[in-house]
Amino acid sequence: MITNRQQTENLNLTIAGSNLTEVDNFKYLGVIIDNKLNFNLHVESKVSKVKPKLYALRRLRNILPQSSLIKLYKSIIQFGLDYSITVWGNTSQNNVINMDRQRKMAARIIVNNFDFINARGEELCQQLKLQSFYDRLQYATSCLMYKC
Numbered sequence: 001m002i003t004n005r006q007q008t009e010n011l012n013l014t015i016a017g018s019n020l021t022e023v024d025n026f027k028y029l030g031v032i033i034d035n036k037l038n039f040n041l042h043v044e045s046k047v048s049k050v051k052p053k054l055y056a057l058r059r060l061r062n063i064l065p066q067s068s069l070i071k072l073y074k075s076i077i078q079f080g081l082d083y084s085i086t087v088w089g090n091t092s093q094n095n096v097i098n099m100d101r102q103r104k105m106a107a108r109i110i111v112n113n114f115d116f117i118n119a120r121g122e123e124l125c126q127q128l129k130l131q132s133f134y135d136r137l138q139y140a141t142s143c144l145m146y147k148c
Contacts, residue, residue, distance in 0.1 A: 023035070031088060038095075039088040040091075040092070042088055043091065047102060049080060050081060053077050054077065054102065054109060057077070057109050060072070061110065069109075070110060073106050073110065078103070078106075078130075081102060082140065085136060085140045086137070086140050086144050089133075090137075096133050096134075100133050103125060104122065104124065107128050111127070111128065
């Protein structure tokens with residue numbers, strides 16, 4: 001059962017003669033769904049999977065041109081971050097900031113600018129034409145509504 005209140009007693013639900021067990025979270029089609037529907041575990045999982053990919057992108061920046069790095073980012077990293085964004089995209093602001101931080105770090109790697117004082121990550125993303133989290137969420141939701 002999904003609720004904001006603390007449960008004091010266990011639920012005893014039976015479907016087709018089988019008792020259902022209550023869990024704190026579970027993974028369904030690659031999305032970690034928890035009992036509070038805040039998607040914190042899902043975002044943490046996505047970020048932890050992106051960090052090695054960012055490291056690989058950083059190593060490739062000396063070999064590949066910027067256009068290839070952007071294609072790699074969009075096809076591997078951004079695709080992984082955006083998977084099922086229409087399901088979990090309306091998450092907390094902290095989760096959005098955490099996801100956006102990965103985009104800004106990728107932009108810094110692609111441009112090879114790690115000056116955190118004089119160069120803002122958002123400006124680098126705009127320079128590379130990388131969409132913000134909310135723009136990608138709105139696009140994915142619009143595509144889904146169009147298909148419906």
